[in-house]
Amino acid sequence: MPRDTYLKRSLGTLANRIKESRVLLVGAGGIGCELLKNLLLTGFGEIHLIDLDTIDLSNLNRQFLFRHEHIKKSKALVAKEVAQKFQPGAKIEAYHANIKDSQFDVDWFASFNVVFNALDNLDARRHVNKMCLAADVPLIESGTTGFNGQVQVIKKNKTECYDCNSKEVPKSFPVCTIRSTPSQPIHCIVWAKSYLLPELFGTSETDSEEFDYSADADNAQEIAELQKEARALQEIRNSMGSTEFTQKVFDKVFKDDINRLRGMEDMWKSRKPPEPLDLQKLEEALESIEPTVSSKDQEVWSLSQNLVVFKDSLDRLSKRLKILQDSADGNSSPILTFDKDDVDTLDFVTASANLRATIFDIERKSKFDTKQMAGNIIPAIATTNAMTAGLCVLQSLKVLKDDYPHAKMVFLERSGARAINSDSLNPPNPNCPICSVTHAKIKIDLERATLNELVEDILRQQIGYGEEFSINTELGTIYDPDLEDNLPKKLSELGIKASSFITVVDEDDQPRVNLQLVVVTPESQEQAIVLDNIPEIPRKPRAPTPAPEVEQPNGTSNLGKRKRDADETDIEINGDHPTKRVANVSSTDGDKSNPINLDESVGGAILIDDD
Numbered sequence: 001m002p003r004d005t006y007l008k009r010s011l012g013t014l015a016n017r018i019k020e021s022r023v024l025l026v027g028a029g030g031i032g033c034e035l036l037k038n039l040l041l042t043g044f045g046e047i048h049l050i051d052l053d054t055i056d057l058s059n060l061n062r063q064f065l066f067r068h069e070h071i072k073k074s075k076a077l078v079a080k081e082v083a084q085k086f087q088p089g090a091k092i093e094a095y096h097a098n099i100k101d102s103q104f105d106v107d108w109f110a111s112f113n114v115v116f117n118a119l120d121n122l123d124a125r126r127h128v129n130k131m132c133l134a135a136d137v138p139l140i141e142s143g144t145t146g147f148n149g150q151v152q153v154i155k156k157n158k159t160e161c162y163d164c165n166s167k168e169v170p171k172s173f174p175v176c177t178i179r180s181t182p183s184q185p186i187h188c189i190v191w192a193k194s195y196l197l198p199e200l201f202g203t204s205e206t207d208s209e210e211f212d213y214s215a216d217a218d219n220a221q222e223i224a225e226l227q228k229e230a231r232a233l234q235e236i237r238n239s240m241g242s243t244e245f246t247q248k249v250f251d252k253v254f255k256d257d258i259n260r261l262r263g264m265e266d267m268w269k270s271r272k273p274p275e276p277l278d279l280q281k282l283e284e285a286l287e288s289i290e291p292t293v294s295s296k297d298q299e300v301w302s303l304s305q306n307l308v309v310f311k312d313s314l315d316r317l318s319k320r321l322k323i324l325q326d327s328a329d330g331n332s333s334p335i336l337t338f339d340k341d342d343v344d345t346l347d348f349v350t351a352s353a354n355l356r357a358t359i360f361d362i363e364r365k366s367k368f369d370t371k372q373m374a375g376n377i378i379p380a381i382a383t384t385n386a387m388t389a390g391l392c393v394l395q396s397l398k399v400l401k402d403d404y405p406h407a408k409m410v411f412l413e414r415s416g417a418r419a420i421n422s423d424s425l426n427p428p429n430p431n432c433p434i435c436s437v438t439h440a441k442i443k444i445d446l447e448r449a450t451l452n453e454l455v456e457d458i459l460r461q462q463i464g465y466g467e468e469f470s471i472n473t474e475l476g477t478i479y480d481p482d483l484e485d486n487l488p489k490k491l492s493e494l495g496i497k498a499s500s501f502i503t504v505v506d507e508d509d510q511p512r513v514n515l516q517l518v519v520v521t522p523e524s525q526e527q528a529i530v531l532d533n534i535p536e537i538p539r540k541p542r543a544p545t546p547a548p549e550v551e552q553p554n555g556t557s558n559l560g561k562r563k564r565d566a567d568e569t570d571i572e573i574n575g576d577h578p579t580k581r582v583a584n585v586s587s588t589d590g591d592k593s594n595p596i597n598l599d600e601s602v603g604g605a606i607l608i609d610d611d
């Protein structure tokens with residue numbers, strides 16, 4: 001009996017459509033591995049799979065396509081090789097690449113019947129959402145956090161998109177809590193991971209996104225002191241490799257800085273003051289302890305054990321940095337960064353955090369717990385991933401039938417009365433800057449066409465825009481009525497490339513919805529800039545309340561209306577690579593390398609934003 005007999009019986013004519021579909025799966029991690037298996041066993045005929053990462057030891061407990069011998073190999077390529085055996089007749093195309101690469105352009109996305117997201121970060125999710133809207137391809141978005149899971153069907157003009165609702169802003173910690181007044185283990189762990197480790201082995205803490213440096217009248221003086229302390233630590237860093245290095249670091253961060261804090265009496269009126277540590281006094285107790293104590297990762301180490309691991313890991317990291325520095329060319333300065341799977345950095349963070357916790361009379365944590373907290377890990381649960389992947393396929397069947405009224409937003413919840421709950425899909429949010437737009441393709445010879453041709457010939461003459469509109473790219477605003485300096489420039493000089501998105505924001509009294517032009521570079525054409533089809537752009541609905549400020553695709557918002565020069569705008573033209581000025585970065589920008597949410601309701605566990 002053919003292996004798909006039962007599939008045909010249960011799916012009917014849909015079985016053929018499934019077999020003929022071409023689907024894209026983005027991510028071959030926890031959900032991705034399960035989903036690849038499901039898609040194959042459901043009979044999908046052509047699956048394209050992409051993942052930028054390689055397999056890590058910590059993936060093996062749940063990413064069941066991977067085995068020990070696959071460590072360090074490409075997730076996408078190994079997943080293809082292993083899963084192919086489930087359905088030898090299916091076509092699997094694997095890419096070891098970033099979905100944001102320009103080769104994966106709108107036309108490529110448009111070649112799929114359905115796209116599945118099995119990602120772990122906001123930035124990539126937003127990108128795929130935007131591409132699927134531009135290509136008008138349905139997207140099945142999914143994510144899990146511990147026992148919770150979620151599946152959302154997204155289809156242009158029919159449902160909400162991923163960005164119709166603002167996403168929760170990841171929490172950053174006030175710098176004074178971390179540096180001066182920690183009260184929870186997580187504060188000590190963030191201090192060790194995002195202050196001490198980078199200060200000694202990486203780039204300085206002012207680059208860290210986990211600290212909120214905003215000063216007000218109450219803390220301005222303390223913030224200035226903290227910055228002075230950081231500079232002093234930088235000087236100690238210069239003595240790395242010398243015999244006094246460990247003593248100097250220890251005395252600085254566990255004694256002198258603590259004594260300075262103790263001196264600020266107002267700080268300790270309602271808190272217990274910290275007790276500095278004295279390395280010489282503790283030294284005697286260390287003799288009987290071997291550095292191998294660090295392998296006891298489920299135990300909470302004693303003060304002496306933490307001290308031994310601190311000294312040993314400091315030494316290991318110093319030697320590693322020295323080797324990197326010796327082999328670096330003169331132009332680069334190598335650094336070490338925290339990685340939860342890098343034993344040396346994890347040992348250092350665990351021991352340093354525990355020494356600090358001891359000073360502030362805070363509970364110490366095991367290396368295992370520290371890894372979860374420092375790595376922003378909510379344990380990934382294989383069953384949640386498997387259930388979520390199953391729900392993705394069920395939703396995709398409705399999508400293939402074009403049955404959007406019955407497609408659902410589905411939730412897995414541990415706390416609710418039922419494990420699986422669902423909700424109808426909402427219509428698109430008319431104020432969403434990402435999906436409430438009109439898309440059109442524009443053919444541009446980027447080396448010939450000027451911004452003026454785009455503004456005058458295409459937008460004003462052909463489409464009928466009035467005086468008041470602005471033009472934005474991923475890099476910032478390139479045109480508005482008060483910013484005309486860029487008009488004679490070639491579009492290539494303004495950072496526009498093949499597959500770039502150009503967004504036109506109408507600022508008329510009765511504005512049209514935003515126009516999103518996708519740039520296509522023609523092989524050859526007579527005119528430098530051509531719009532084949534003039535899009536019909538509806539007017540924005542009248543908002544009962546004032547419309548929120550329009551957020552630009554790159555997370556920058558419009559500057560006020562004031563006459564500006566080109567070099568005052570959001571972008572600077574700098575050789576081939578225009579760089580965005582750090583100005584007006586929206587708080588909803590998800591492109592944070594290390595988003596942390598502190599959820600008090602679950603005993604201080606750190607939740608990754610929404611994965």
Ligand SMILES: Nc1ncnc2c1ncn2[C@@H]1O[C@H](COP(=O)(O)OP(=O)(O)OP(=O)(O)O)[C@@H](O)[C@H]1O
Binds near residue numbers: 026028031050121124
């Ligand atoms: N821009 C991107 N392009 C391609 N793949 C991506 C991109 N961003 C993330 N991914 C992949 O999405 C997958 C998400 O899977 P998952 O959430 O299980 O994360 P993981 O890295 O495998 O596990 P963990 O983070 O728990 O160690 C990862 O394999 C990751 O490499």
Ligand SMILES: [Zn+2]
Binds near residue numbers: 165435
């Ligand atoms: Zn939207």
